[in-house]
Amino acid sequence: MLLWTGWCCSSPGLQGQKSGSFHNRQQHVISYRGNMAMAISAARFCLQAERTVFSLSPGLRRSVSMPARARFISTSTASNFQFRLDEHTAHSSLDLFKKDTGIIYRMMGLDPTQVQDNPKRFREWAVVFGDSKISSGRHYWEVTVKKSQEFRLGVAEAQMSRDECVGTNSSSWVFGYAQRKWFAMTNSKVVPVTLVGKPDRVGILLDFEAGVLGLVNVERPCVIHALRAQFKAPLCPAFGLWDGELLTHSGLEEPEGLK
Structure with missing residues (x-):
């Protein structure tokens, strides 16, 4: 016990380094856990967002495509009438x-x-x-x-x-x-x-x-x-x-x- 205590006390610099490393490891653990929590939250958010996007995308596609289809219908005719001039009816002039x-x-x-x-x-x-x-x-x-x-x-x-x-x-x-x-x-x-x-x-x-x-x-x-x-x-x-x-x-x- 005395040797362990003395070793710790006799080497304050080393003790400080050991203590600093320990605190650093704690900080890394805390940081890692925090990052993991953020990653999990982000993943959950992305998953929810993905569900939202996929659930809305068909409706969005409909809202975009319908006006285009309506414009196409409104600018078309039932039949594009085609004809040529009938030479058999043409006057000789x-x-x-x-x-x-x-x-x-x-x-x-x-x-x-x-x-x-x-x-x-x-x-x-x-x-x-x-x-x-x-x-x-x-x-x-x-x-x-x-x-x-x-x-x-x-x-x-x-x-x-x-x-x-x-x-x-x-x-x-x-x-x-x-x-x-x-x-x-x-x-x-x-x-x-x-x-x-x-x-x-x-x-x-x-x-x-x-x-x-x-x-x-x-x-x-x-x-x-x-x-x-x-x-x-x-x-x-x-x-x-x-x-x-x-x-x-x-x-x-x-x-x-x-x-």
Whole structure:
């Protein structure tokens, strides 16, 4: 006992070192236990957080994806109507070009003897029909007009007389441009259409069941003027051209602003 006590007392520096090491070990143990406690708490927190994230993530995914899906639905149309111009209906003064999507007016026209005789062809007026018939639904297409001061755009019954011009009977509905003015026309009744100007490109909107044919401003999508009727027979896109050229654009989605 005395030797142990004396050894401890006779070596105060060593005693201090031993005592310091002991305290250090205690501090390390305390620190280790504290770190373990913090680690366990952190693990529990992360586990809870993980449960929270995984429990909320499906809801979050729904809240993010639903608006995107709604926007997709709102900007689409039931069907993107496509057509070409029907060469069999084209008057001899009209030349088709660009894979039958456009027409050019030729003053002299084609030699009638060189044009195949066809009961579908317009004989007196520079008119051509689209090659697709419409008997239901809502459809949209656009038309670019170049270097023309007189033209008509719209729809007509597929069986309309080929001896008449579009807009002059009860089986055709058109928007026309002549003498620097727009007008709507059916059965030879003309209604002025104002605030249009002379755009190079316009849209045509047809809602068969609603009985509406609309002239559309494509730069700021809106219906400028609408013709109302009771459509009963199948319709075709219809075009009249007396100078310049005209190009059709089909297979388009209806602009969102029109819905």
